[in-house]
Amino acid sequence: MQRIRLILWAIVGIVAAGMGLFLWQQQRQASPQDQVVDYRSAIGGPFTLVDGKGQPFSSQKLAGRPHAIFFGFTHCPDVCPTTLARLANLRQAQGGEFDIVFITVDPARDGPAEVGAYGELFGAPVIGLTGSQAQIDAVKKQFGVFSEEVPDGDGGYSVDHTATVFLIDRNGQFQATLSPEESRDASLAKLKRLVG
Amino acid sequence: MIKSAFPIAAALTLTLGACGAPTSPEHAIEIKDGWARATAPNQKLAAAYLTIANRGDHDVRLMSVSTELAAKSSLHRSMTHDGIATMRPIDDGLAIAPGGEAVFEPGGDHIMLVGLKGPLVAGQSISLTLNFADGHSMPATIAIVAPGER
Numbered sequence: 001m002q003r004i005r006l007i008l009w010a011i012v013g014i015v016a017a018g019m020g021l022f023l024w025q026q027q028r029q030a031s032p033q034d035q036v037v038d039y040r041s042a043i044g045g046p047f048t049l050v051d052g053k054g055q056p057f058s059s060q061k062l063a064g065r066p067h068a069i070f071f072g073f074t075h076c077p078d079v080c081p082t083t084l085a086r087l088a089n090l091r092q093a094q095g096g097e098f099d100i101v102f103i104t105v106d107p108a109r110d111g112p113a114e115v116g117a118y119g120e121l122f123g124a125p126v127i128g129l130t131g132s133q134a135q136i137d138a139v140k141k142q143f144g145v146f147s148e149e150v151p152d153g154d155g156g157y158s159v160d161h162t163a164t165v166f167l168i169d170r171n172g173q174f175q176a177t178l179s180p181e182e183s184r185d186a187s188l189a190k191l192k193r194l195v196g
Numbered sequence: 197m198i199k200s201a202f203p204i205a206a207a208l209t210l211t212l213g214a215c216g217a218p219t220s221p222e223h224a225i226e227i228k229d230g231w232a233r234a235t236a237p238n239q240k241l242a243a244a245y246l247t248i249a250n251r252g253d254h255d256v257r258l259m260s261v262s263t264e265l266a267a268k269s270s271l272h273r274s275m276t277h278d279g280i281a282t283m284r285p286i287d288d289g290l291a292i293a294p295g296g297e298a299v300f301e302p303g304g305d306h307i308m309l310v311g312l313k314g315p316l317v318a319g320q321s322i323s324l325t326l327n328f329a330d331g332h333s334m335p336a337t338i339a340i341v342a343p344g345e346r
Contacts, residue, residue, distance in 0.1 A: 077243035077309070078274045079281040081233055081343060082302035088344040117236040123344030146280060153285070154268070156310075163281035180276045180303065 044166065044174040047139040049103065049131040052116020057129055059172070066194045067099035068178070069166045071145050073106035073159045074114045081121075083163060083180060088124035090187055097195045098167075100126045105147035105161045107136045167194045224252025227326065230338040231346065232309075234318040241266075242316055243306040244324060244338050247299045250292040257329035258298065259289040265322055267311025274303055289329060302346075318342040 051057040068087055072080035087100050102119060104110035107130050110118075115128030130136070140147065147161040165178035167190060175194055178187045230246035250256050261269045271286040286305065292298045300306050307324065316322065317340055324336045 074239070075241060076283070077241050078272070078283065078302060078306045079276065081243070085233065085302075085343050085346065092344075113238065117238055121234075121236050121239075121343045123342060150282075150284075158283045160280060160282045162279055163276055164279045179279060180281065 043143060044168055044172070045142050046172070047135075047142060049129040049135055049139060050112055052112050052119055052128045054112040057127075062099060062101070062127075062168070063172055064170055065099055066097070066170045066175075066196075067101050067168050068191070068194075069101045069103060069143070069168060070163075071103050071105050071140070071143070071147070071161055072163070073104050073161070074110050074118045075106065075156070076158065079163055079180070083165065084118075084122050084126060086184075086187075087165065088122040088126070090184070090191055091124050093188055094191045094195060096124075098191065100124060101129060102126050103129045103136070103139060105136065105140065105145065106149075106159050107131060107133055167191070169194060170196075224250065225256060225328075225334060226251055227334060227336045230324075230336045232316055232322070232338050232340055233343040233346070234340050235312060235316045237315050239315065240312050241308065241310045242312060243272075243302075243308055245300045245302065245306055246336055246338065247297055248292060248326070249297045250294055253294050255291055255293055257289045257291045258326055259329050260327045261307050261324050262327060262333075263309065263322070263324045265313055265324075266309035267313075269307055269309045269324065271305065272308045273305050276303065316340045318345075 045059075047059045049057050070080075070083055070087065072083065074080070084100070084102065091098065091100060100122075102115065104115055110130050112130060115130045117128075119126040119128030131139070139145075143162075143166055145162040145164075147159050149157045149159055151157050163180045166174060167176045167178065169175045176190050178190060226249040228247050228249065230244065232242055232244040235242050248258065258271070261271065263269050271290060272283055273286050274281065274283045276282075290298050290305070298305070320340050322338045322340065324338055325333050326336050327333045
């Protein structure tokens with residue numbers, strides 16, 4: 001009887017050890033869904049466009065400084081100049097420690113000369129960027145930016161587009177957005193946090 | 197003396213009457229705070245903003261805008277919804293009720309000037325003509341400001 005009991009306990013021990021080993025292995029190989037996803041890395045990322053002088057512009061050039069990116073088009077009479085004027089004003093209020101980047105969603109009409117001149121307008125340094133349709137499509141996708149041409153009945157068109165401003169920190173990581181509908185105080189607080 | 201008094205009196209009365217008539221359309225509409233941002237040298241379009249106050253006793257309807265300074269000028273409405281900015285023409289004019297105001301401002305209704313014949317320069321003023329449904333037109337003075345200013 002003693003021996004049978006010993007053997008049974010040994011079996012229990014082995015099974016327990018086996019289960020422990022099995023569970024430990026499970027824990028080590030956590031499935032992808034169990035990992036914490038950093039949503040911030042899903043927006044933004046490196047890009048290559050063309051600057052106001054027609055030269056290739058790598059997002060590497062923005063590294064080390066926080067920046068605010070706005071998508072628009074120069075044939076936009078109201079929303080785009082208004083947003084850039086607002087950003088220039090906020091930049092001054094904040095202390096000038098971030099860059100303002102304007103990326104066109106209308107590369108067919110906005111070449112280097114157009115985005116370069118637009119960049120000069122607002123009393124603050126604005127980096128105006130354009131590119132090939134493929135380059136613009138790629139960077140739009142990285143930021144989840146929507147745009148659509150709308151014919152104006154006169155042979156021209158306006159462009160409906162995402163008007164959100166994207167705040168990128170000095171390490172190139174997306175941090176927050178500015179909404180066209182939010183208060184100046186809310187935007188200023190976010191920019192102060194961006195600059196740190 | 198007496199002979200010429202009548203024509204003079206008549207002329208004066210008619211003149212004063214015309215100026216003082218309370219229901220004349222020109223005096224019922226007040227245009228104020230007209231402004232626009234300066235443009236870049238090769239920039240061919242711009243938005244102008246202003247406020248129209250209807251001090252009269254009946255509706256007025258702004259139908260169009262005209263100017264010699266641009267090939268085309270038209271009324272547009274910007275809207276931002278769910279983060280997406282759109283712009284559409286205001287096709288059948290803008291009604292202003294008695295005692296009401298139409299405010300043209302950034303992010304909302306604006307006058308779009310297309311095919312500018314020259315840049316808009318900060319510190320200068322330009323003139324636009326507002327055309328109303330009842331056939332009357334009025335000049336609007338637009339002050340040009342530096343783009344970062346407003």
